[in-house]
Amino acid sequence: MKIFSLTIMLAVFGFFNAVAQEEMPKITIIHAGTLLAVAGENTLSEQSIIIEDGKVTDVVASYLDEMGDAEVTVIDLSDKFVMAGMMDMHVHLASSGGNAADHALAGVKNGYVTLMAGFTTVRDLGATDDTIFKLRKAINDGDVIGPRIYSAGTIIGVGSRGNGVDCNGVESCRRTTRDMIIGGADWIKIYSSCSGTQPCAHKDGSPMFFDDEMEAITQVAKKYNIPVAAHSHPTASGIQVLNYGVKSIEHGTHLNTASMERMKKDHVYYIPTFSVMDRLDRLVNDPATDPARAKRMQGTLDNNPRQIMKAYEMGVPIAVGTDAGVAPHGKNYREVEKYVEIGILNNDALKMATVNTADLLGKSDMLGSIEKGKYADIIAVTGNPLVEITDIENIVFVMKEGRVYKD
Numbered sequence: 060m061k062i063f064s065l066t067i068m069l070a071v072f073g074f075f076n077a078v079a080q081e082e083m084p085k086i087t088i089i090h091a092g093t094l095l096a097v098a099g100e101n102t103l104s105e106q107s108i109i110i111e112d113g114k115v116t117d118v119v120a121s122y123l124d125e126m127g128d129a130e131v132t133v134i135d136l137s138d139k140f141v142m143a144g145m146m147d148m149h150v151h152l153a154s155s156g157g158n159a160a161d162h163a164l165a166g167v168k169n170g171y172v173t174l175m176a177g178f179t180t181v182r183d184l185g186a187t188d189d190t191i192f193k194l195r196k197a198i199n200d201g202d203v204i205g206p207r208i209y210s211a212g213t214i215i216g217v218g219s220r221g222n223g224v225d226c227n228g229v230e231s232c233r234r235t236t237r238d239m240i241i242g243g244a245d246w247i248k249i250y251s252s253c254s255g256t257q258p259c260a261h262k263d264g265s266p267m268f269f270d271d272e273m274e275a276i277t278q279v280a281k282k283y284n285i286p287v288a289a290h291s292h293p294t295a296s297g298i299q300v301l302n303y304g305v306k307s308i309e310h311g312t313h314l315n316t317a318s319m320e321r322m323k324k325d326h327v328y329y330i331p332t333f334s335v336m337d338r339l340d341r342l343v344n345d346p347a348t349d350p351a352r353a354k355r356m357q358g359t360l361d362n363n364p365r366q367i368m369k370a371y372e373m374g375v376p377i378a379v380g381t382d383a384g385v386a387p388h389g390k391n392y393r394e395v396e397k398y399v400e401i402g403i404l405n406n407d408a409l410k411m412a413t414v415n416t417a418d419l420l421g422k423s424d425m426l427g428s429i430e431k432g433k434y435a436d437i438i439a440v441t442g443n444p445l446v447e448i449t450d451i452e453n454i455v456f457v458m459k460e461g462r463v464y465k466d
């Protein structure tokens with residue numbers, strides 16, 4: 060009898076103890092020496108970022124060490140530069156050549172290095188198969204370490220050129236687009252012109268789609284409330300896709316002034332994928348490169364900085380997108396550095412990696428800055444990238460949704 064009541068007492072005590080533990084909030088407080096809470100605005104010093112359940116619940120001046128009865132973990136970044144996790148709007152995490160197993164291995168590896176480079180969110184604009192949707196789920200479930208993924212599935216193009224799925228005629232385009240969305244795409248990505256390495260990608264090249272095909276794609280996307288991103292090099296394909304309400308233009312090598320004005324007016328984002336120029340630069344200087352191809356690439360190398368600065372000066376919305384997959388994974392910060400190299404202000408370049416990317420995704424309520432109510436996607440570097448942009452490479456701390464991945 061005695062043993063029985065003791066058992067009950069212990070059980071009851073254990074129950075209340077468990078409840079007490081459960082109810083005691085777990086809070087993380089980051090002491091941020093220099094805080095760029097919202098890129099584009101001024102920094103603050105000696106701030107405490109309060110984090111609970113993966114979200115920022117407050118940002119307060121001075122260093123706090125406790126919060127009422129809560130179980131508090133303090134992370135000391137008092138000698139670091141702290142900012143929101145960066146985001147890359149144009150990556151290819153899970154395209155590797157080979158088969159699905161290769162894509163999966165590549166996706167896991169590329170996702171990991173991307174997150175460690177301080178990029179907590181990406182938009183994947185084209186995988187070889189549905190591996191990317193599985194990778195997205197595995198990361199969301201916490202089974203794989205990587206950035207939050209918004210995925211376009213497989214690229215929709217004409218005549219399934221290798222990595223794309225086919226859109227050829229109205230019915231075909233409608234079916235392909237709908238299948239992609241039902242398969243899990245957060246975005247639709249279209250090849251509205253040739254790829255940059257093909258001769259047909261020049262200034263006067265022809266758009267890939269007929270107007271009725273563009274209409275079919277964008278009508279389906281609109282029906283399901285899915286935004287469209289358009290790969291475009293020639294001037295004419297830029298004009299065409301803007302007529303059909305795309306949300307972003309990728310590469311935009313030969314966008315003309317009228318298209319840029321329209322992008323500004325309609326709030327269409329320009330994704331420069333400037334990082335690819337590092338690769339072109341190497342190829343141009345490689346004696347093994349075919350001279351005609353080298354000449355074409357040199358033209359692109361000369362043209363791109365002018366295009367990007369023109370868009371910047373005109374006030375066209377710009378968001379960071381590297382084309383990692385063509386450019387290296389895990390060095391996504393090169394895009395930000397290259398903007399500054401051509402004259403974009405450091406704080407504007409950081410804004411293009413955070414505030415603007417969140418806006419493009421339509422997720423400004425949850426992403427892009429360190430503010431009350433948003434996901435705790437937070438990174439820290441040594442030095443100060445507002446003074447020396449290459450300090451953005453010195454990532455010493457990465458948190459995604461309140462969980463620390465690098466410290």
Ligand SMILES: [Zn+2]
Binds near residue numbers: 149
């Ligand atoms: Zn791409």
